[in-house]
Amino acid sequence: MKKIVLTIFLAVMACGAQAQWSLGASAGGDYNWYSINTQYQNDYHYEGAWGWSAAIFTQYQFKPWVALRAEVEGASKNYRFARSGMYKGTHYNYYNTYVQLPVMAKFMFGSEKVHGFVNVGVYAGYWASSQMKGQIWNYLADNIEKVDQAYEFNKSKDQRADFGLAGGLGLEWKLAEHWAMHVEARCYYSFISTVKQYMDIKDYRYNTTIGLQAGFSYIF
Numbered sequence: 001m002k003k004i005v006l007t008i009f010l011a012v013m014a015c016g017a018q019a020q021w022s023l024g025a026s027a028g029g030d031y032n033w034y035s036i037n038t039q040y041q042n043d044y045h046y047e048g049a050w051g052w053s054a055a056i057f058t059q060y061q062f063k064p065w066v067a068l069r070a071e072v073e074g075a076s077k078n079y080r081f082a083r084s085g086m087y088k089g090t091h092y093n094y095y096n097t098y099v100q101l102p103v104m105a106k107f108m109f110g111s112e113k114v115h116g117f118v119n120v121g122v123y124a125g126y127w128a129s130s131q132m133k134g135q136i137w138n139y140l141a142d143n144i145e146k147v148d149q150a151y152e153f154n155k156s157k158d159q160r161a162d163f164g165l166a167g168g169l170g171l172e173w174k175l176a177e178h179w180a181m182h183v184e185a186r187c188y189y190s191f192i193s194t195v196k197q198y199m200d201i202k203d204y205r206y207n208t209t210i211g212l213q214a215g216f217s218y219i220f
Helices: 004-017
Strands: 020-036 044-063 066-076 080-085 089-111 114-138 142-151 161-174 179-190 205-219
Touching: 004 142, 020 066, 020 080, 020 179, 044 089, 089 161, 114 179
Parallel strands: none
Antiparallel strands: 020 044, 020 205, 044 066, 044 080, 066 089, 080 089, 089 114, 114 142, 114 161, 161 179, 179 205
16 A cells, blocks of 8 residues: 555656646637527528637646646637528627636647647636627618617526537747747537527527637746
8 A cells, every 4th residue: 555655656746847837828819600400490590700719828737748728718709690581681790708718638749849739628618798780671661770789688598608628739839948839729619508498499509619829828
């Protein structure tokens, strides 16, 4: 038993001797798809839209090839809605802001100065706000009504909690002893519908977001 405890202690000490802790920030743009089964709503049309992302992160590198990374990120998961038929001319964008917390294992390959990496993990998020901007065709009045207002959340309908897979592929350069920069292509795949299933007809809607980020980190 003592030998097992000693072995574990020495292994932890060996990891700690090689460990590096870093703090950093990143920012970039993203593109979000809104997946929905419109079912009988044949005149409803949804399209993806561009947005932004920004994050601060901390990373603890156990070995030259593996680290644990955690982030606090703000990101937009936007989409465009349009109607056809008698409501043709109705279209507006939803500008949705999320706060999310990705936690990922980071696997690195290459030299110490320049190396590639793969991030794999999960994220939890919260739908913080939404803005509607566009126009609605009023076929009764035969005119266009402009829309630019905050979306009012409905507790019975809207699911503001979010959870899913997070992953990325990137390249990192060590610029100096304590500084590094990186670029990364990132993807978030949500497991949770943005609409609660409060009706007999199930109305599942999911976000899938890809983005490109660039950032710097300070290595302690």
